Amino acid sequence: MSFTGYDATSSLGMGMDAKQAPTPDRLPRLARDTTARSPWPVSVLSQKFHDAVTKWPGAWIEGQIVEINMRRESSVYITLRDNFEDVSINVMGFRNLVAMARDFRQGDRVVVHGRPDIWIKATRLSFVADDIRRVGAGDLKAQIDELRKKLKGEGLFDADRKVPIPEFPSCIGLVCAPQARAEGDVITNVNLRWPAVRFNVVHAHVQGPQCPPDVIKAIRQLDADPSVDVIIVARGGGSFEDLIGFSDEGVIRATAVCQTPIISAIGHEDDWTLIDLAADLRASTPTDAAKKVVPDVREQWQLIVGAQQQMRMRISANINNELRLVEGYASRPSLTKPHTMLEPHERFLEDSVRRIRQGLTRIVDDASFTVEKRLATLTALSPQSTLNRGYAVIQSADGHVLDDAATVHAGDKLTLTLRKGSVVATADADGQTVDTTSQA
Template sequence: MSVAAGTLGCMSSAYGYASASRDRQPPLSGPRPLDELPRLARETSAENPWPVSILSQKYHDAVARWPGAWVEGQIVEINMRRATSGYITLRDNFDEISLPVMGFREFVAKARDFHQGDRVVVHGRPDVWMKATRLSFVADDIRRVGAGDLKAQIDELRKRLKGEGLFDSERKVPLPEFPGCIGLICAPQARAEGDVITNVNLRWPAVRFKVVHAHVQGQQCPPDVIAAIQHLDQDPDVDVIVVARGGGSFEDLIGFSDEGVVRAAANCRTPLVTAVGHEDDWTLIDLAADLRASTPTDAAKRVVPDVREQWQLVSGARMQMFMRMDARVNNELRLVEGYAQRPSLLHPETMLDPHERFLDDATQRLERGLTRIVDDADFTIEKLHASLTALSPQSTLNRGYAVVQTGDGHVVDDTSPIAVGDELTVTLRRGTLTATTTGVEPGH
């Protein structure tokens, strides 16, 4: 009681209280003495109330007398980033009731190896933080009971669906490069909806949206999400579907690991992108989707291109095309100029020079050949003429001889057939004579 009184004295010294009349006069300067305050709650009244600090201190003192306890539950949130203090949220194994738990250095060292979904027992004591009169459970020990029920069930479902091939990469459908319409599944008035639409419009303003609102946590989440996926998948205008939800605890995101939701995502023919939770959050729908984005903003960047980048690509392609066309034209101009500078075009008559030389050579060869042939022929004729001349009777006549022929033209080379009185023709070098035989002498 002395400790409480000391604490109260310190607390009351920080405040100034004055007795309040029924007309609620302004407080007087200086605190009211403790002995003037009501000792018990039933003694307080509108005219004589307790200060907030007194009530907070009494709560603190009352809770401080409560014994420590072991508490069993499932971790749905955990934050052990700091070495001096940490926080977890325990969820009852059966009821929708959660308990915030905090601990200090010793507790943090023990809790670092735990994760969302772990089933644990925690020892601690209740405490009231007087600054905010907030009840909390300060833990000093934590032990693992076994894998959390939900986590174990989800892991078992994951293995079974994986065995059916629902997560195979062959089932993944590539996203359209330039979607015209995006189907968006999210909670009504959710921040995720604004993040997706705003970032998509900044990157690709021409795109349209078809938004389907659904519950994204709780018992209504799975049927709503399944119906939304099937509705958008049947819409021929929708090119890609985005399922978006902001961050949340493991418990909040459990609906996206429902078997029906996973099967609806796997059977969706339209490309499906999930953006559920934060980068570290994973649900089974992420494994069945065609693409998993870390956040709704990341999903917006994945489903549409950046119009500025596309303009840069188009500008670069146009520039490259013009450069290639210019280079091609310049190359053709150089070829034409090269052709124009050729001697055959500057002096086309030079093309006839080889043919003219060929004709001249052929003419010379023909002349030489014909001359040789004529010379050979002349030589042959001269030889024949000489031979003929040498064998000609005229040559004999020229040497003074005569040819004697009978009347019928036979050459007389013997006197036997000649009789006296036969007429003979005598051919001389020049002219002929007709003679009559007056005598015949036989040859020896």
């Protein structure tokens, strides 16, 4: 180890390695004896601090837990803040304190017993505790919890009171501390995501007694501005006590009755205040609020490009489907060979004509056969057929057919119908026919 203040030339002249540590008997015994040429190594000073601190007596100290870390089962680390001053101290403990500290949370006011100690490697002062106790029940956390229950009972945290955050705000109202990092985080990230947006920034105290009235006034001012589409109340990280102003009852009521949507962005992700419950949307950090209040222009552009591609694909698919339908219709035989449309009807008509002809022929044949049969019957029964065999029909003058010779008297005019023609005769006394006259 090399030491500032040592003369390397003289050391080399004595034959000593420049990196060789000096022996204790060569170091100054007291701090007042050190010089630029004869200093103490850092390790010596750290050890002397440690030796002096270990002589200090133990003590009880009081403060508020702003951070507690119990990630290891064998140790616990607590950051304890003074109740009135902006002063804090690191407290650590081991197994006994771990068992005691399990029921303690951020914001609890406690008294701790322990002894101061120096970690030699970093010359870091800490307070090694062996006992921890809660200070009464009226600590800030308990008061805030009581206020939370009260406001919740009034319905100020109900989901139906939440106002939707506009998807594309044109003007954002921002409540933050002047020249605060939160302001830069919000504005920078919003402009990167959605450059077209405008800001109406109202500065306010975000810590201390002026915080609640300033924040209330800022919220009301932005809510009265019709151009503001959404309000962000932002503050960077801090201790539980630093953020206490955002759990003020007046701030919560102003947030709950605000008509403009409000996003709370107080502290870091693990920090919670009552304004988070009353706001319409809670962001874990100011940067997270910037991501939630506006969309990403690149993502929106990709959505638009994707939608355009889908529209083109669907339009192209519809056109191709219609073209296939048209091609299918055009290739049908009804259009390429229209006469084929008539072929089934022609075949139907030809078949119908054939069947009609067959039916009519059958009917005519049946009728002809019937007529012939009846003609033969009539012919057989006709008197003419008898005349054709040589017989004659004799009729009296009044036209009656004579079938008995006794009814004929001499001198009666008789008509004899033969096969061909007829003969008129006069009956004589002996029944002979005389004076005949032939008639065709």
